[in-house]
Amino acid sequence: MSGDNAPRGVPVRMHPVGLWFACRHAESGYREEQGRILRHQARIALVLGMFLYGAFGLLDVAISDSVPVPALALRGGVLLVGLGALLVTWTSHFERHHQWPLMTAGLAAGLGGVGIMAILPEALAHGYATGLILVVIAVFLLLGISFLNALLVNLVILVAFAVVLVGAYEDRIQVLTESVQLLAALVLGGVAAYIQEYQRRELYVQRLELEDERNRHRDMALTDALTGLPNRALLLQRLEQAVARTRRHRIHGAGLFIDLDRFKPVNDIHGHEAGDRVLQAMGKRLLACVRETDTVARFGGDEFFVLLEDMEHADFAREVAARVVDALSQPVPIDSDDPDSPRVVMGASVGICEFPSVAATAEAVLTGADDAMYAVKKAGGNGFSSYRGGEPGEVVCLG
Template sequence: MSAITQGASPPLRRFSLRFCDPQREHAYRQETFPRTLIQGRAAMLVGMLVYLLCGLLDIWYVPPEARWSVWQSRLTALMVPSLLLVVSFTPAFQRLAQWWLLAVCVAAGFGLIAIQSQVPLENTPYYYPAMVMLTFYTYNFIGVRFPYALGIDALLLASYNLVFGVLLDYPAHILFSHNVFIVSANLIGGATGYLTERQGRQLYLREKELEEERRFHRERSLHDPLTGLPNRELLYDRIEQALVASQRHRKLQGGLFIDLDGFKQINDRLGHRTGDKLLEQVARRLSASVRKTDTVARIGGDEFFVLARDLDAEQDIHRLASKLLENLSLPLADVPEPFTLRASIGVCLFPYPGMSVDDIVHRADMAMYRVKSAEKNGYCLAKYEACQSGAGFRPDTA
């Protein structure tokens, strides 16, 4: 289970809101980038529109001789989001998305300071509210992460006081009133941005926990609890896939039904715990005998099934069956010398006319019983109704 569930160290850093696990942080950014991209583009377009609308105030509050200079400042600031809208359609945007969005906020902020510096003091109440709007825009709209937004707004607040408090020497009471509203906007917007990002990341964690739980229960429902091998349901699904592939690509597939000989005697004499350990050993040996593309399944009791995919020739199934018999006949740990374990294997090769998943398993099962009813410790091909013993080939005489 996750760190949250286990009560381990917190998965989120308290201030930066980064995940403590770098891989999870990277995965989160990859998954949320499409939303950040859409939000960033929308915010840039809306921000440019608002920036232009604020220019309507110039008609009444900017002296005619200063209007061109004000518009130069405004258009210079607008060049940044205009350029980044183009960049957002290139791979370069994803690599530095947060920095690009920060650049938009910085350009907007310094543009507003430049514009207001050219407005008569008595008209500043009509312009400094734009700094308040920019604060909320940075924290809550453009998609900049909280730590970066906090840093940018702190920089803009310091620059605002430097320009208007030191360079332009605004009256203290006017500058103080501006600061009250700008700082208040930072407190409200910052708190909202922090909580929104924190809740979003916690929701992401919870979604991943639920995905892991669903995956765990799905895997558990499709695998044998003792050996960890696929169970009958998952096996049938993979046979269905092999069946479709065999029809499409005309590749030979093979199903091997394996029944252990002598297991019941060992289980009865040595106990179920020893029997369970033996089945686990068998599962490991079977898995080690096949390719990664093949499937080893336990379908119940001491019965196993191997699905061999994409065989080059029929001889491949002979070699595989012989290998399985050889590996299963090796001495077993925790099992005394008098007890031996062998196997009877039935083989069904496909494709063939009228095949189905049930029919493939049934044919392999019937071929296995032909070995079982003969001398055991061998394998039989259902397709040719020919059997082989552990010692060598012999045609079926049953």
Template sequence: MAIAQGTPSMLRRFCLRFRDPQLEDAYRHDTFPRTLIHGRTAILVGMLVYLLCGLLDIWFVPPEANSGVWQSRLTAMLVPSLVLAVSFTAIFQRLAQWWLAAVCVAAGFGMIAIQSQVPLENAAYYYPAMVMVTFYTYNFIGVRFPYALGIDALLLVSYNLVFGLLLDYPGHILFSHNVFIVSANLIAGTTGYLVERQGRQLYLREQQLEKERHYHHERSLHDPLTGLPNRVLLHDRIQQALAASQRQRQLQGGLFIDLDGFKAINDRLGHQMGDLLLMQVAQRLKNSVRRVDTVARIGGDEFFVLARDLASEQDIHHLAEKLLASLRSPLAGVPETLSLRASIGVCLFPYSEMSVDDIIHRADMAMYRVKTAQKDGYCLAELEP
């Protein structure tokens, strides 16, 4: 319900543009492939219909006017031919609506030019083409509603100027033509407006639903307290590192980190302070690694760091020392009498018969050796299977 209620306010009523320029640009980009296919199809069909209308000339165009009529028809068809060719270049995307609008304008003025060369008594067989151009512009070629409205308003005014002032059509005939052309504008225009409005509302809802889906997906892969990747995402990242290490034989490292003294702090200061402490620890760990590395919280006061593409084993020693040093600094809100340290177990890979679970397990076992010994240190796991 919230999505449905929020949709109209983000869309301008008349021009049917999104109020957010970035959203408007995204919509144009995402719908361009459909506009391209739609436009090309409409151009080909329109050119075929234009040629079919030429069959009327056999009965209703005097021989002396036949050359001029066909000259007008072929001249009008040059525009869609050019636009069709341009649609296969990068120029088309930047001004797609203007290119398609040009096709509609050429079709309308071409029909006016053809009808102006037909005797008055035969005009009734040609003016319905203006009705077709109206529906073609609003509902077929893919021109947006504001453009289509402007085009058909221009054609209606031009039609009345040519046949009302220049050719002096009888009033009742011109009026009857206007009734049908205006009626076509009302029907086609309303349809075009509603279709575009509903299409944009649907796009907006799809974007909002996609954001919700992405949000829930991210939540399912990240720890809700610290925002760090959780165990599920960590497994995926290690799997990627494992595959890379097998292909390139590049050294990778996994560091299992267990906080020493966290339980005492949590019991003494409360769970709320404990949560704030874990958030500080998470930030310090993130600040200690590179962008390509991953810091994950795998539960309670246990963290895991995946160090990617190490130059040598010395890099993992340097990183372990850096992580330990970052946690030795005083933490906000924690009394000096309550210290926090860490035990770190390190597993380097690749090695034979390695797996994600085995890498984590070896690092975990190495961490326990530190924890049962001196704490506040690190130990490398044995690489023998």
């Protein structure tokens, strides 16, 4: 999953009221994605809001000769808050913390409107109730604030309206009517915002599930089901990339083709399930022989391949091959969970092909390592040999 999304295979659960994800990774990923999406929307909403807020102020001045200076100052302060929130949308912090500047701008617009209504004469102030309804709708549906945060902002605006103006105005019925209208706008806008965010989050969860499914299919296609190691297809991809990197950075790598000795009798005598358990054990031993940056792959059947990159010195591949032969020639229990399980002793034939000095392509590496491995087989197995660009080199038998 992209970003800090939910761990693979873990269902993403959403709170039915707050609409947040129980999984912290999914919630963080959703917020960052929304921050990227909402950046342009927030800019448009803030610019439009500041324009309308300023236009209504000019209208007040045009139709009234006695607009109090504190009301004009309060309106100017709200515009400065909006400008500050607008500037934040151009910062890198907006993607992760976009809710705070947008909530501040919405809260400033609503409380500024309430404050202006408290300053203006009652006859002029009641016309602002419609403006507050517009603020409530904008906070819910336009600014990009999450449902729960928008609900909190608008509840603060509604309470401020009721507390400040019920005590300030004589026409209580008018104030009550406007309070009910504001409450109705809050309910309708809240329901619409809830549905909108619920749908956005549902779509986000569906994308996570689709991506998780694609990743599972990709892993199945590139991973050996028995050992969990990379399969031949993934090995070829990594080998081609490694050969290209060695040419570009002038470093050296090597491929080790490994074929288990005396594996067929394990299947014939103990059965295929026992053979599968032995292959799994051999895969783990191979991983213990190499560095974390190296690749151990199951090539097919009882064949494995080790890809070494950025070798530490000239004899590094031969040292790894010796460790591999020693590890795979140790007795291995048929059933590791049973202490009395019979043990089998096999061994390994290892062919080495270095690149780019000996082989210049991925196919050449595979062919050279395979030829060297067969030379070890012909010599009796349980050893290693290096391909020298035409024929295998000396076979080193270790047992």
